[in-house]
Amino acid sequence: MSFESIEDAGDPRLVDYRDLTDVALRRVMEPAGGLYIAESAKVLTRALAAGHRVRSVLVQDKWRADAERLLAGRDVPVYVVDAAVAEGLTGYAVHRGILAAMHRPALAPAAELLAASRLVVVLEDIVDHTNVGAIFRAAAGLGADAVLISPRCADPLYRRSVRVSMGTVFQVPWTRLPEWPAAAGVLHGAGFDIAALALAEGAVALDDYAASGPGKVALVLGAEGDGLSRAALEAADTVVTIPMAGGVDSLNVAAASAVALWELRRR
Template identity: 50%
Template sequence: MAQIVRTEDEGDPRLDDFRDLSTADRRPDRPGGRGLVIAEGTVVVRRLLASAYPPRALLGVERRIDELAPDLADVPVPAYVTSAEVMAEVVGFHLNRGVLAVADRAPQPDADEILARSRVVAVLEGVGDHENIGALFRNAAALGVDGVLLGAGCADPLYRRSVRVSMGNVLRVPFAALTPWPSGLERVRAAGFRVAALTPRADARTLREVAADGGRTALLLGSEGPGLTAEALDSADVAVRIPMSEGVDSLNVATAAAVAFYELAAAVN
């Protein structure tokens, strides 16, 4: 079980995994950094503890650590208990959720492994906003998407903000890089998927029409604002749109993805 360790020393070196999370060049989850995964709040920490990501330690106020006691029964890591004030000094900001956990990264499947066991996948291009990435993963987990493939220009799904916004679902939905880009889409097609590019173009087929065709589908989604590049659109098998009311031509990428995930997953279930 977890070892409960009480400390009121903000300089305690055992807390270094949690230190200065608001300082960009020192963050342990930043690209090129130590590669740690950080979970915030009891719900997300529980999902991390139940995932394949090996936990290293927890840090929290006593009430939150007590709430997690059943989840920590078989987890042999230190759980550091301190005050909210000391925790804020260590982390660099006041954490309303009252508990953090850090873990090492787990081995990820490659794109071909994900495709082999999937019916609906999301393929992202240029989705560089961590909150959008997190929301996409949360929607994917909720609406029956089997995996996510990351093309060029995508943010790291395991960045702290992405993990938080996803409510820990980036730890449950398998993902992999799809390279090279966009010619890697040929791997998706060779695995038996139809590549459907989501776009507001008026000449695109409607989402419901494409979903009704059935079959394995890879939904291609572009960045907020510019959307998919011309090269990615040209590499798709079909352009698909969500019909909208007059005067509205687009949705936030995570919202649009949720609508499309629902329609596509329902068609194969």
């Protein structure tokens, strides 16, 4: 690795970190496939463990030792800046030590992930990055084999999703599905029972559904407020619900994912 001290936020070497939304980063075509930002030493550690490649690293001097430890033996430029330059460059106070511009890996075909899975989570149009990150963390901790997301779902590699997930977006296999009903064809073709988690008349209690012993389950979750689309509900083999008490009708989608995954995995 090479350490390069930079005092000017306008330096062209820092272009990957300068006022770019993560949507813009996805469209950066040099290198081909786009970039994402890994924020903090823990997240970078997990990204490297998953085999992701580093393009460059931005660090303040007090965290230089962390960069040396993590990147030992790698041919990577490390740009050293002070706190003022880092904040002026990125647009926010950088207090997690390390930012790394990472090469975005190619997504695997959905059929490939499903072939090696028995319990998967499907996210339909969940646009809140915090919820996406929290669901990935639940998926990793509670044993889901993969996460599949709709075309309009928030990017799991957006820096806030990555941070909230504690880097588990790098350890849980994920890819994108097509729109319904094509997505149902992919899931059914791999032998999955599609279970839509929703408040609906005639919905089956989650514990009863889990007790019925479905062999391979695709748990479909929708956005806060709007919930699942009509197309998703029509594609489902079963609509399931979490029995609630205390006058509460539902949980936050991330909390609901954890409850459902625990019940399904436990059975």
